[in-house]
Amino acid sequence: MHRRSRPGPRPGSPPPSRPTALAATAALATGAALALTGTVAPAAGADHPHRPAIHFTPAQNWMNDPNGLIYHDGVYHLYFQYNPEGDRWGNMSWGHATSTDLMTWEEQPLALPYTDEEHVFSGGIVFDEHNTSGLGTAEDPPLVALYTSAYTDSSERPGIQAQSLAYSLDGGYTWERYEGNPVLDIGSGEFRDPKVFWYEEGGYWVMSAVVATERKVHFYRSDDLVEWEFLSDFGPAHAVGGVWEVPDLFELPVDGDPSDTRWVLVVNLNPGSVAGGSGAQYFVGDFDGTRFTPEHLLEPGPPDGEVLADFEDGYGDWEVVNDLDGTGGDGPFGTAPASGTLPGQQEVVGYEGDRLVNTFVGGDAPRGHATSPEFTIDRDFVNLLVGGGNKPRTGEGGHATVDLVVDGEVVRSATGGDTEHLDWVSWDVSDLAGRTARLRVEDDATGGWGHVLLDHVVLSDGPAAGLADYDWLDWGRDYYAAVSYNDTPDDARVTMAWMNNWQYAQDTPTSPWRGAMALPRQLELETVDGRPRLVQNPVDQLESLYGEPVYERDRTQVPASGLDLPPAEPGRPYQVELTLRPGGAGEIGLRVHEGADQATVVGYNTAAQELFLDRSASGDTGFHHAFTSRSAVPMALEDGGVRLRVVVDTSSVEVFAAGGRATLTDLVFPDPGATGISVRADGGGGSVEDVTVRPLGPDPSGAAE
Missing domain, CATH: 2.60.120.260 (Galactose-binding domain-like)
Known part of the structure; x- marks a missing residue:
């Protein structure tokens, strides 16, 4: 299993002369500001009612995919696709934020700015602890970023996407581009998104990258992060209705048993996801150091x-x-x-x-x-x-x-x-x-x-x-470019994802920023219906934001008029944990961000045997025709109910069902005064049990708890 990067030194490789620094500059930086998981000055809701309180957002401008996720010297680094000059996609550069707890973020100066010759697309970072690259020293080993250079018409490779390298000797705060870039060029205009890890069993680095329009993941190996050798490819497979992007390959124990492991290959897709638009699918199987082989691969199409x-x-x-x-x-x-x-x-x-x-x-x-x-x-x-x-x-x-x-x-x-x-x-x-x-x-x-x-x-x-038969990280509309951290404590596999959908991402009604990250999640493999599948839950650090419960109930019937729970505090996120028991009801649902004419509904449909997230009447839905939606995941009841953990922020709802066996994530843009929380049952009686409602984070009004 991949742990921390511990390869041996590369003998006879003195550090090359460093290229001229092209690191972050004050002119391109957004400035540093302390944030409660994304409340990057000003505070949540202060400059816009939909500024998230517990999800990372930049202070201003456009953000999309997370990049270069690494834990190093006690700090979580989040790099991300960023436009330093506007609130729509363009001028792709790497923004940067840091955290010691995954909940509180400090936005840093721009890490890798675009140039006239290249835009900086997605990629990953590793700690080259024993200086295999020769880009540092034994006493001062580098962090090494592998990223995609999207070459412009002003370059010598117009229209080409190739993999390039940058390195940092100060813990990831400033970066220098490698003078020999690109380090991997196959002559394609659709070759991107490298993610690298140290393959301990083989003693070499492994890169996964996509040839997007061919729906293929390519695997490469290297001894020094500079010279790369092709190993194999995987795909097309399962969902192929859009381009493949942002791959990630990692190993996990099954049911917590370190002697029984599987490899997981995450492949993001745009469009063609199960909920429509962009999304993230995954495959579970084996990686032998050369080739990934899935255990569960379905052939599309019906029997005769x-x-x-x-x-x-x-x-x-x-x-x-x-x-x-x-x-x-x-x-x-x-x-x-x-x-x-x-x-x-x-x-x-x-x-x-x-x-x-x-x-x-x-x-x-x-x-x-x-x-x-x-x-x-x-x-x-x-x-x-x-x-x-x-x-x-x-x-x-x-x-x-x-x-x-x-x-x-x-x-x-x-x-x-x-x-x-x-x-x-x-x-x-x-x-x-x-x-x-x-x-x-x-x-x-x-x-x-x-x-x-x-x-x-x-x-x-x-x-x-078909799509509903494949494995998905999230069944909602807004979970894309999911990628995991390298070198996390205790080898926890922690992911972050862009909480948006390419169908309407450039039109979401926020300002002066556009784009947010989903909550960090810890991934585990559990045996579900006879085979290993991913289980996801918010990282344990979310509990540091817990306030005292404002409502707790063991079990209660849902009356015909509905069960009203205490309303939320304006601008303050909260978490609801409960078990929905439909009983004789056709549908039963938790309604959040509820107002006179709006609500977002997390519910269960008995006839369809599916859990759904419905934002059709969630507030502002008219900014794009594709935003109104009802997403669903097939799910049988367990002992007549479904257990839910629902995290609600000012502009998002994340649902973790059945202990994290299924998730649904959606953006929502409700009226600020839509603070109601209730449970409704339609077509018969229903009940809820083990209900806990608690606020998250400090009181935005500044009042003492």
Whole structure:
């Protein structure tokens, strides 16, 4: 298992002459300011009501992916993608913040600024304790950063992305670029995001990096962090609906047993995540020093069965109704199935054959529907390829769905994930055996992503593998570029991630900063349903922010009018721990940031057997058409309930369910006065038990506890 970096010295390698320093300068620095997990002066809510109190944000300007995470000499270093000149993506540089407890951060001067020749994309940092690189001395070994140089048109490598090196001899506060950069160049414009660790068993450094558009992770080895040799690659596999980015490979014990370990490969994806847009998937398996081999790899697609529709010969006997608004056009279905991508549309991929239903005819505005002939359900599963907008029936602004209709009722429904990549959806219809049904494609959405894609509907005896069958770090909308710390105390595997989604990240309603980090999480591997899976919880240091509970209850019924809990203090984050027991209720949910016309709901749907996070009416949702959402994770009840830990900040909700076996993370932008907390049950009785509500961090008003 990888511990701290302890390779032997590189004999006969005197330190090379140092290049001219291109480290942080006062002109580009944002200045240092003490922060309570991201409350980078001014205090949370002082300059903007949605400034987080317990999540890191820079004092100003744009931030995205965490970079170079390392614990060194008692300090946690957080570097991050940063625009020193504005609040939208651009001028990529490495910002920097430090902490001794992962909860309180001090923003430092800019670490690696962009230049006319290169922008500084994501990467990682290692402590070269025995100076294998020769960039320091035995007495003063360096920290070494491997990062992606995104070369500009002003450089000698226009459009190329290659891996470069910088080093620090003062503990990570100032950096010098290596004079021999880049150290790894394969001539690609999509080769990025190196993460490096010391492979103890082999006695060499290992780098993982992605060829993003090929959906591949490349592995390399080095003895000195400068010369790199290709080992192997992995991918494409599982979710491939977007580019692969920010890989991370590490080893963990299973169920706490140090003699039984597995390797975990994290691969971030944009777009094409299970919740829509950007997200983070992972694979569990073995790394032998050369190649990563996953234990659980699913082949996409359904078992053999009866093909109900493939649209290769037109719509056939389907009833198609275009132009519900009477504008005289052929949208949204057109006169025949589409032959792929339509004008004005991103590239459509993942369909089979030459044609598919694509309701982008005329753009997103037209409305219409199409209905299949009747068929008898005589297999256990309906499998279908679906893509397009994430516009479910439960959302606002109209829906764009594929529905299974029995006796005039919609009994199953599917929607895309805001991606033009079609993915398999499987409906278990064993309870409907012998019934007569129809498929109905409805496009009632008129805004962005207001269209649906459908292809290859198959009745089968088993399900097709799709996004919901893969392993995800987080099932919410806002957890991306997840990457772990090197050299943490006690070998804890601690991750941080950008709490945002590329679909709307540049439009979130915050100022003078834009971008936040999710809470630091500790990862562990536990055997779940017969195989090792990641379990995630906030790091223990979060408990240092605990205030005295304001509400505790062993068990209570949820009345028809709902159960009101004490409201939150304005501007102060809090944590709710409870077990939801739906009983006879169709849905039961914890409502946070609740006001007269808004709430964010963490709930359980009994029929679907899923835990959901619904921000459809969470406050300000109108700044981007893709923001309104309801995300869900499949989850069976345990002893009739689901245990939740919900951390609520001024502009986010993070859900840790069943001891961390599933997480959902969403940004929200509620009215500052929306401080209500309650539990509601719909369609029957429900109850809650072991409820604790406590504030986090100091009272923002300054009043004594």
